[in-house]
Amino acid sequence: MTIVACLATYPARLSQSVISIKSLLNQVDLLHVVLNGYTSVPPELEELPGVNYIIPPVDLRDVGKFFPDVGINDYVFLCDDDILYPCDYVERMRGHYSVLRDSINAEPILGLHGVIYSDFYDGTPRSGRSVDVFYRELEKFRLVNQLGTGTVLCKGMQLPSFHFMEGSQRFVDVRFARHALKLGFPMVCVPRESGWLQQIEVDSSIYETFTEKHPENVVCEIQEISGMSKIDWEKQRILQCI
Amino acid sequence: MEKKPNSPNFQEVALGKLGQSEKIGGAWRLRLGNITKRNGIDAAKVIAPEGECIRLRLANRIDWLRLERKVPVSELRSGYIRVLMQFKIEDPVPEDEVSIGVIGVYRYRNGRGEPHAVVKFVPQAYQEMSNVDRIIHIGDIDDEAEYRLCLSIRRSTNIDVYSLQLERSSQKDYYTGIVRDSIEERSRYLLGSTGTAPFRTLKLSVSGTLKALNDGMDKRLRSDPTKWLYEMLQVALRLEDYATAKGLAACLLATGTPFGNDIAKIVPLIVDTYVATGDIEALRDLCLKVSRYNGGKEVISKVLPLLEDCLDSNALSDSKELYYLNKRLGDTVRPVSLLDATNAMSGSPQDDLVAANYYRRVDPDLYSRHVREYFGSFDIPFLPIIRPYGENVLSNVVFEPRYGCAETVSEKLEYQPLVSIIIAAYNCESTIEYAIRSILNQSYKNIEVLVADDCSSDSTLEVIKGISRDPRIKVFRSVANQGPYNIRNSLIPKANGELIAFHDADDIAFPHRVDLQVSTMLQERTLVSLGRWIRVRPDGHFVAFRDNVFLRMCVNSIMFHRLVFDSFGPYRSTLFGADSEFYEKLRGILGSSKISQINVPGVLGLWSDSSLTRSPGIEANESGYRSEKRRCYAALANRQRVLGESIVPDSYINSILSDQAILREHSGIIEFSDLAEGV
Numbered sequence: 001m002t003i004v005a006c007l008a009t010y011p012a013r014l015s016q017s018v019i020s021i022k023s024l025l026n027q028v029d030l031l032h033v034v035l036n037g038y039t040s041v042p043p044e045l046e047e048l049p050g051v052n053y054i055i056p057p058v059d060l061r062d063v064g065k066f067f068p069d070v071g072i073n074d075y076v077f078l079c080d081d082d083i084l085y086p087c088d089y090v091e092r093m094r095g096h097y098s099v100l101r102d103s104i105n106a107e108p109i110l111g112l113h114g115v116i117y118s119d120f121y122d123g124t125p126r127s128g129r130s131v132d133v134f135y136r137e138l139e140k141f142r143l144v145n146q147l148g149t150g151t152v153l154c155k156g157m158q159l160p161s162f163h164f165m166e167g168s169q170r171f172v173d174v175r176f177a178r179h180a181l182k183l184g185f186p187m188v189c190v191p192r193e194s195g196w197l198q199q200i201e202v203d204s205s206i207y208e209t210f211t212e213k214h215p216e217n218v219v220c221e222i223q224e225i226s227g228m229s230k231i232d233w234e235k236q237r238i239l240q241c242i
Numbered sequence: 243m244e245k246k247p248n249s250p251n252f253q254e255v256a257l258g259k260l261g262q263s264e265k266i267g268g269a270w271r272l273r274l275g276n277i278t279k280r281n282g283i284d285a286a287k288v289i290a291p292e293g294e295c296i297r298l299r300l301a302n303r304i305d306w307l308r309l310e311r312k313v314p315v316s317e318l319r320s321g322y323i324r325v326l327m328q329f330k331i332e333d334p335v336p337e338d339e340v341s342i343g344v345i346g347v348y349r350y351r352n353g354r355g356e357p358h359a360v361v362k363f364v365p366q367a368y369q370e371m372s373n374v375d376r377i378i379h380i381g382d383i384d385d386e387a388e389y390r391l392c393l394s395i396r397r398s399t400n401i402d403v404y405s406l407q408l409e410r411s412s413q414k415d416y417y418t419g420i421v422r423d424s425i426e427e428r429s430r431y432l433l434g435s436t437g438t439a440p441f442r443t444l445k446l447s448v449s450g451t452l453k454a455l456n457d458g459m460d461k462r463l464r465s466d467p468t469k470w471l472y473e474m475l476q477v478a479l480r481l482e483d484y485a486t487a488k489g490l491a492a493c494l495l496a497t498g499t500p501f502g503n504d505i506a507k508i509v510p511l512i513v514d515t516y517v518a519t520g521d522i523e524a525l526r527d528l529c530l531k532v533s534r535y536n537g538g539k540e541v542i543s544k545v546l547p548l549l550e551d552c553l554d555s556n557a558l559s560d561s562k563e564l565y566y567l568n569k570r571l572g573d574t575v576r577p578v579s580l581l582d583a584t585n586a587m588s589g590s591p592q593d594d595l596v597a598a599n600y601y602r603r604v605d606p607d608l609y610s611r612h613v614r615e616y617f618g619s620f621d622i623p624f625l626p627i628i629r630p631y632g633e634n635v636l637s638n639v640v641f642e643p644r645y646g647c648a649e650t651v652s653e654k655l656e657y658q659p660l661v662s663i664i665i666a667a668y669n670c671e672s673t674i675e676y677a678i679r680s681i682l683n684q685s686y687k688n689i690e691v692l693v694a695d696d697c698s699s700d701s702t703l704e705v706i707k708g709i710s711r712d713p714r715i716k717v718f719r720s721v722a723n724q725g726p727y728n729i730r731n732s733l734i735p736k737a738n739g740e741l742i743a744f745h746d747a748d749d750i751a752f753p754h755r756v757d758l759q760v761s762t763m764l765q766e767r768t769l770v771s772l773g774r775w776i777r778v779r780p781d782g783h784f785v786a787f788r789d790n791v792f793l794r795m796c797v798n799s800i801m802f803h804r805l806v807f808d809s810f811g812p813y814r815s816t817l818f819g820a821d822s823e824f825y826e827k828l829r830g831i832l833g834s835s836k837i838s839q840i841n842v843p844g845v846l847g848l849w850s851d852s853s854l855t856r857s858p859g860i861e862a863n864e865s866g867y868r869s870e871k872r873r874c875y876a877a878l879a880n881r882q883r884v885l886g887e888s889i890v891p892d893s894y895i896n897s898i899l900s901d902q903a904i905l906r907e908h909s910g911i912i913e914f915s916d917l918a919e920g921v
Contacts, residue, residue, distance in 0.1 A: 116463070119474055120455075120885060122456065124438075124456065126457075129459060131460060220888075220889055223890065229487075230489060237496045237497070
């Protein structure tokens, strides 16, 4: 059972990606890094041991993290290039996974950045969403409609195919959530203290530039996953007791 | 005033003191008003050549300006006046300005003027020619008063008036103008709102609540999740989205119980959800669970008869609610008691229908009397005589004019538009004749009837042919069976009427139905009207729904100006439910002020097993149960209505409806003109 991390980055994020990768290196067995927009592995990254660099033929943007092949039984950590992961990140997340799987009798997908949408979500900025931001405290496990794919743990067999994710650049979280709902994998936001994960400063992130107002096609996709009504509340009741 | 669009020859006219009117050329006078503190300012220059255009230039200190010309009373007696003006303004109008001025007829008494019949106007753009072409209703004229055509402008607007005149008009043009203006205004508004969900731009019934729920979601869900969920459940039920409602109910039961003081509010909503979805097990579990909570037993006591109702058990419900008691009165198997009947009495006119239902099997004469008493409680000109005999009581209904009320309301109106009434008929050989005759017997005479047989397998078409000698009837047949809404979409373009209405092939229209709808629409200046109906079983039992109400809104009775259909149609090509979707759409777009509700009985609706609402798999019954197909369609249509077509596209809806076998393919329609001539 291999512990794998997948991450995608691009040249403007070189300095941040070095920090992010270094924070993950010693916690995983294998780290895949998809280098969008690169023609060769830059020296700053080449010197980092044990990383599998992939230069895709086209810029895959954030879909790139779904590009590498993984084993169906692997523990897969989907990561972002602008997050500093603590040294106990993998261990704690795996611990949560074992506890949850036994408690709710289902294969969960875990994460730290959870979103619950309104049952009648219309895409208006700062409206119709309840968000558990990854660097803020959360006391209890919380079932959600969608998890941010920069802080997700799942098994290899729970990952969607790259083909399914294609075309969802800049809204991979939504597409991934659709996959999870369709296959019955509950998405769970895990409890943590404030600042356990930290954002590395960037000029802009997809979160800021894109998620302010979703384009209409994305709002359409969100309809499939949105709402308190789509959450399994019997499972949530169990999670409240953990 | 003569029109002269190209560089007219203006002359300057000096002004007098503020507050007085100054003659400026021809029959025109200029009146200025200033309610600021500054006085004695030469506030405007009016350049008014004789008989030609007027150029008005205002300084900031003028609050309003009125250009006036006396109008002889004789010019106003037609009741409807067309006001025409061509003008151009020199300055851009601020975005928040609704209008820059008012034009119309003012009435002057004792030197004081007030608006009598006016319209506001807004220029299309500044420095471009704009037009006002509106018809105004003059109303009653006072021979002692003086009337003036006035153009009033406010604030610092510089305007060139090229022509300004009055013409006689008619109620027909007036009403058509209102319809056009309303539709144009709403269409312009909708175009401007593109990209925003309709619930944020239109005044839908859920608009305020949904906006508050969405905009405050994060904060409210953390601070008071039970309240947020309860309000969202209300929205889901109002939008008939029972799948969402069920999920929200599950959430409430998992997280919000035992509900505290809100138990009496929340539990009935959850009950409604489970009844609509037919989830009897969940309803039973709910009863057991809630009965353990503080106040739960009282709430559940209202639910238990419903559970028995849903389970169709042999146990007699002891509920005193009218719905259950009335249902027992209509039961053909279990005994009927006078106690049941008296327990259902509430002191309202509905008591007569309950009494009629009791007497139906015991005393037919008393049945008929109570039926007449009930309908007599409404201010309607025709009362039905119904005898509880035969296979279908509607086959033998006759109407009597009420004493002193035989006239139609619309006879007094100058304008009596042609009304086209469309009837789609499928396998209704035993009802189509009385349905059509009830339309032909309307007190309103200016009608045509378009009847289409939807490839019936029984003798429906022969029956239609048998009564088609009446020149008002046109007979059609579908090329292939296509459902009632494809028929409507095909027949409306073939209809000649300015107003379009519909009638079901197994219902009876009161003779006053069309008259009341037409006259109300013209008097209230609305674009759509909707009547009320009572559902009655073939054996004569009157049906109350679970809200204890007999008289209900009849979506089938909708009447609208044909421009409404041209602008906002067509009906979706489904087997059922498209009339509700279209009505809700109109309600959202036009607003309730443009829709008249006729709150008296206009139709007797047959409630039989052959009706679409009673057909297996597509039921919508009086207990509140909705079949899965109906729930699916209603949820999609309402979701589209509040979120918009860009978020819930028609292609998505139609693909799901197609999977559910609800969509019907359009096949076309053939007219049987030979049949109409009796050949």
